[in-house]
Amino acid sequence: MKVEAFIFDIGNVLMRFRPGHAEEALARLGESSVPDLGALQALGLRYERGALQRAEFLSAVGEVLAYAGPEEDLSRAWQEIFQPNRPMWRLVEALHGHYPLYLLSNTNCLHHDYLAREYEVFEKFADGVFSYRVKLMKPEPEIFALALRQFGVEAGATVYLDDLPANVEAARAAGLRSFQYHPEAHADCLATLRAQGVQCV
DSSP states (O other), X not given: OOOXXXXXXXXXXXXXXXXXXXXXXXXXXXXXXXXXHHHHHHHHHHHHTTSSOHHHHHHXXXXXXXXXXXXXXXXXXXXXXXXXXXXXXXHHHHHBTTBOEEEEEOOOHHHHHHHHHHOGGGGGOSEEEEHHHXXXXXXXXXXXXXXXXXXXXXXXXXXXXXXXXXXXXXXXHTTOEEEEOOGGGHHHHHHHHHHTTOOOO
């Protein structure tokens, strides 16, 4: 079966970031000399799942940090943690126009809004499923089933790229052609796609 569509993760696929970076950036704004990074991480996970709205998240973060400054500074610290993964952007450019491209990401509205506003690569994607909107998170099987329905693609003809092994395995269980992506081994990704019959990369 030939490849007919692609689904991409965002973090450490399209955009590079270091886990824990956002929590550390927030902590630097607070008044506490020993900030509770675990509490910030727990809030971040609830926010990604859609259990908190933007204002609730920022208010709760401010309480954890004993922070009374501008909300915009909290938003900026949470958002500005990403760097473009340029090799993957070039791959997206090569695929665009040949295949429909989609996004499937565990993310939150602050990150999603920021990335869509600041980085033109996201204009190449026809649609996306985002955890905070659907209140499901990878590697839960339901989010992959929802994405396949929403995008109207056939699992066996769709390539899915993600950096986390658990998500890759869950996608394979859903029938997708799923491969783990390593930002430091981009050439391996290209070789894998060529082996799948993708000729434009």
